[in-house]
Amino acid sequence: MENTEKPDAKIIVVTSGKGGVGKTTSSAALAAGLALRGKRTVVIDFDIGLRNLDLVMGCERRVIYDFINVINGDANLQQTLIKDRRNENLFILPASQTRDKDALTQEGVERVLNDLKKEFDFILCDSPAGIERGALMALYFADEAVVVTNPEVSSVRDSDRILGVLSSKSMRAEQKKEPIREHLLVTRYSPARVLRGEMLSIEDVREILSVPLLSVIPESPAVLTASNRGIPVTLDVESDASLAYMDAVDRLLGKNVPMRFIDKRQRMPKFLERLFTRRRTETEHS
Amino acid sequence: MGFFSFFKFGTTRRHANRNAAAVARERLQIVVSHNTKQKDPDFLQKLHHELVQVISKYVHIDEKQIQVQLKETGERSVLELNVTLPQAGEAEETAVEKTPEAAMA
Numbered sequence: 001m002e003n004t005e006k007p008d009a010k011i012i013v014v015t016s017g018k019g020g021v022g023k024t025t026s027s028a029a030l031a032a033g034l035a036l037r038g039k040r041t042v043v044i045d046f047d048i049g050l051r052n053l054d055l056v057m058g059c060e061r062r063v064i065y066d067f068i069n070v071i072n073g074d075a076n077l078q079q080t081l082i083k084d085r086r087n088e089n090l091f092i093l094p095a096s097q098t099r100d101k102d103a104l105t106q107e108g109v110e111r112v113l114n115d116l117k118k119e120f121d122f123i124l125c126d127s128p129a130g131i132e133r134g135a136l137m138a139l140y141f142a143d144e145a146v147v148v149t150n151p152e153v154s155s156v157r158d159s160d161r162i163l164g165v166l167s168s169k170s171m172r173a174e175q176k177k178e179p180i181r182e183h184l185l186v187t188r189y190s191p192a193r194v195l196r197g198e199m200l201s202i203e204d205v206r207e208i209l210s211v212p213l214l215s216v217i218p219e220s221p222a223v224l225t226a227s228n229r230g231i232p233v234t235l236d237v238e239s240d241a242s243l244a245y246m247d248a249v250d251r252l253l254g255k256n257v258p259m260r261f262i263d264k265r266q267r268m269p270k271f272l273e274r275l276f277t278r279r280r281t282e283t284e285h286s
Numbered sequence: 287m288g289f290f291s292f293f294k295f296g297t298t299r300r301h302a303n304r305n306a307a308a309v310a311r312e313r314l315q316i317v318v319s320h321n322t323k324q325k326d327p328d329f330l331q332k333l334h335h336e337l338v339q340v341i342s343k344y345v346h347i348d349e350k351q352i353q354v355q356l357k358e359t360g361e362r363s364v365l366e367l368n369v370t371l372p373q374a375g376e377a378e379e380t381a382v383e384k385t386p387e388a389a390m391a
Contacts, residue, residue, distance in 0.1 A: 153313065160318045197306060198307060200314075201307070204311045204314075
């Protein structure tokens with residue numbers, strides 16, 4: 001596993017401030033998507049104590065050592081990293097289930113990331129919610145940030161807060177280096193509700209947060225199905241959500257892809273399709 | 287009558303729902319930082335221009351009689367506004383401070 005000329009991996013933090021908006025889902029989907037595009041990718045669960053990336057990715061029974069074990073020297077990376085069975089480019093570094101947050105030291109995290117940088121093209125850091133230690137550690141060494149936001153008041157405000165933290169408490173900010181490249185990932189979007197004026201539109205969110213839009217992930221049954229099965233959305237059966245995530249991956253890789261799922265009219269045929277296939281087994285109700 | 291009241295009910299409810307996102311947007315624009323708006327380089331210019339327009343409704347002034355300055359000291363930002371009102375032989379100064387957000391750590 002020796003590499004002399006390979007450029008260092010890009011570290012991307014997936015964060016939000018607000019909980020439950022889709023960080024872990026998105027981390028898994030983006031990591032798997034990058035792997036599908038041929039990039040060696042590792043995704044790290046920074047939620048010390050409330051591990052769930054392993055569950056979402058379906059490798060919960062293969063966790064032996066975790067991030068804290070590596071930091072403490074109880075195990076090395078090779079023993080700890082879990083290789084995804086579906087894609088040889090994809091690896092997971094699970095979080096600890098029982099340790100307290102103080103076990104996560106900046107020096108320890110830096111050491112692990114430096115080791116990983118040599119072996120991978122992309123390192124995704126799945127941040128916990130909040131702005132405490134786990135979240136701060138996840139974003140501290142980031143080169144880029146994906147800020148996951150629901151079109152909903154609390155999420156937007158918390159995303160704004162986390163953007164403030166990114167521009168003041170990251171290593172790049174502290175060392176006055178080139179700032180972290182920020183991306184807005186809107187999730188659980190419903191074009192129909194936006195049209196009815198019930199939901200904030202993409203333009204609303206963009207205007208308030210002023211961050212370049214990475215992608216819009218529509219509200220989709222595919223997300224629950226995928227996590228139930230322990231498969232990242234992008235490795236599961238193709239869906240509206242998986243397509244939107246792959247667009248995000250392509251944009252992270254620098255490609256110019258037109259946005260989809262913002263126009264309600266685009267969705268109608270698919271919705272009708274699914275409506276007809278589902279109705280076969282369900283009883284009709286108005 | 288029943289027909290009309292149905293209509294009214296429908297419109298009111300739809301109207302209420304249609305407002306929801308707009309209400310959310312307005313609330314967020316007030317609550318969410320200043321940080322993002324201040325990244326806009328024209329921010330001060332636009333603010334200055336609009337202030338001239340507003341104050342001109344009440345007092346006749348020109349652009350030079352209003353000064354808007356943004357001062358950033360550590361965690362707090364101070365928006366300083368100076369308005370010189372024309373009085374016969376006198377000048378009146380008003381300073382307004384605004385410290386948005388800040389202490390939420």
